[in-house]
Amino acid sequence: MKKFISTVKNIFAIQDLRTRILNTLGFLIIFRLGSFVVLPGVNPDALTKASGGILGLLNTFLGGAFNNASIFGLGIMPYISASIVLQLLTIAVPYFQKMQKEGESGRNKINQITRVLTIAITLAQGVGYVSGTIPKDAVMIDYTFFTISSVIILTAGTMFCMWIGEKITDKGIGNGISMLIMVGIISRFPGSFIGEALTRGMGGALGFILEIVALFFVVMGVVMLTQATRRIPIQYAKQIAGGAKAYGGQRKYLPLKVNAAGVMPIIFAQALMFLPALLAGIWSDTSDLAASIGSTFSDFTSWQYNLVFAILIIVFTFFYTAITISPRQISEDLKRNGGFIPGVKPGQQTEEYLDDVLTRITLPGSFFLAFVAIIPAFARLAGVGTDFAQFFGGTSLLIMVGVVLDTLQQVESYLLMGHYEGMMKSGNVKGGNSQDNIAVA
Incomplete structure (x- = not known):
């Protein structure tokens, strides 16, 4: 304190x-x-x-x-x-x-x-x-x-x-x-928090405490998902300038985020999940099947809704990562600047290596992102109020965690520039832009 x-x-x-x-x-x-x-x-x-x-x-x-x-x-x-x-x-x-x-x-x-x-x-x-x-x-x-x-x-x-x-x-x-x-x-959090506490009452105090503990661990999991990166070592060859002065020869790191797509897959998937109920409503008066589909996909706690939702998030995670991070562009930039991955030839092999690494880390990242997105449904089924359950995962929690971490990184940089001790013992918020990292183009 x-x-x-x-x-x-x-x-x-x-x-x-x-x-x-x-x-x-x-x-x-x-x-x-x-x-x-x-x-x-x-x-x-x-x-x-x-x-x-x-x-x-x-x-x-x-x-x-x-x-x-x-x-x-x-x-x-x-x-x-x-x-x-x-x-x-x-x-x-x-x-x-x-x-x-x-x-x-x-x-x-x-x-x-x-x-x-x-x-x-x-x-x-x-x-x-x-x-x-x-x-x-x-x-x-x-x-x-x-x-x-x-x-x-x-x-x-x-x-x-x-x-x-x-x-x-x-x-x-x-x-x-x-x-x-x-x-x-x-x-909206204070009202949801107070409403949940009043709903539980004194008799449900233990259950409310368990909800807070569960929310804490969910937030910690989202922080880890947001900050998790795979650092690929990049070596720069030494070069001679002016016939005498040598520069380069440094080792830096290329950080590839496990969740490079951020919250966009959830936003895209959630927009599509609105369509089945909308289309089913058109034929609900003439078809019992359409009415059943509309009812199912209007309930965010149904297993059908969450299964389709999770699959869409996984697909969109790979899609959005593929269009935002180009292994070929990164490979060309490294080759142009005299950088290479130790043990991997520049050019085509570097591109294939980066694509392979990106696929491997995106797969678990997409599954974890899908799980985070459907946690509110599990929380609601466990008895958590509808409003309060929305803070157990999904787009809201990912946005809050991402913005808070980004703001902390900026405050940290001001403290370090002012020669003050940072907020973290390491002197840098984990996942921030440190000097041994290079930005992904």
């Missing part, structure tokens, strides 16, 4: 770090206040609440703003959708690949395209949000005027959330967009 207090003092002793932390807190408070501002013309008491499926997931990410018909009702989700589209385009379309390789100017062009695409997606989603989630009974003004004004306000709200995220990245701590998502998720 004494060391923790000392670390907090050191953090606030660094003026730049203190300013960044205060800026981050200020922007996050503005974001949370905006999630309670209801769209003009809406009666909040008449709103329906989305509790499951992809809509429930969106509401979790947005900290309740989706259910509140807030001016931040869509939050930064359209921006994330636009970013995913641009990321896939930079892999599949040569024009965007060339743009990405242009350095800072290319990244600025991609950012501008992402912003324009975000506006287009927000306008489309805004119409669907107003017509699909806000009942007409809750609208107190002319519906046509309400639809047009609300779509404009929702678009402005999304752009403002983007601006907050960019400001946090530039003048605060951590990645701004990820911070906004994490705050939205965490904002």
Whole structure:
């Protein structure tokens, strides 16, 4: 405890770090206040609440703003959708690949395209949000005027959330967009925690304590999954510069993450899991089989739902890892910079070796990721409340752990630059970007 207090003092002793932390807190408070501002013309008491499926997931990410018909009702989700589209385009379309390789100017062009695409997606989603989630009974003004004004306000709200995220990245701590998502998720934790405690009561105190212990071990497992890497040694040959000065000859490491795909496989799989119930609902009146399928895939605790969900996550993990990490590109970069893997010839053999290693570590990583995704279903079957069970795994927990670790790494770097003792005994948060690591292209 004494060391923790000392670390907090050191953090606030660094003026730049203190300013960044205060800026981050200020922007996050503005974001949370905006999630309670209801769209003009809406009666909040008449709103329906989305509790499951992809809509429930969106509401979790947005900290309740989706259910509140807030001016931040869509939050930064359209921006994330636009970013995913641009990321896939930079892999599949040569024009965007060339743009990405242009350095800072290319990244600025991609950012501008992402912003324009975000506006287009927000306008489309805004119409669907107003017509699909806000009942007409809750609208107190002319519906046509309400639809047009609300779509404009929702678009402005999304752009403002983007601006907050960019400001946090530039003048605060951590990645701004990820911070906004994490705050939205965490904002629902106190209510879920208190609700679970009250539901259990004094008679179920032991069961509640066991839930907390189980949650602790699940979080530790997710931390290990997030931080786990396979370090491949890279040797650089010595080179002579200017006829006399030798440089190079260093050994560094190429860190390949066990879970290189992050939370994207779960997001993709969860989006697809929404389709069976939606399609089955179309024929549910005329077919008993369709009604049965719709009922089964609307229940996230059913074994059919979780089996298909897990298989999709495993498939998407391999797919997303394959399109984001290119062994051929890494092999070419190593060869160009005079680096090689000891015992492996540069070129084709290096590419095959990296591909083999990546496949081996992705397989257990995909199974563990699938297991983490379906833990909330097991928690619900074990008697944990629906709201509290969502924090036992899935996208929410992975995002929270990833953002917290990234933020800790940035704080750690400021402490080390200020010649203060780091938060960890080793002086570096495990999994951070240390000097003996090289980035994966």
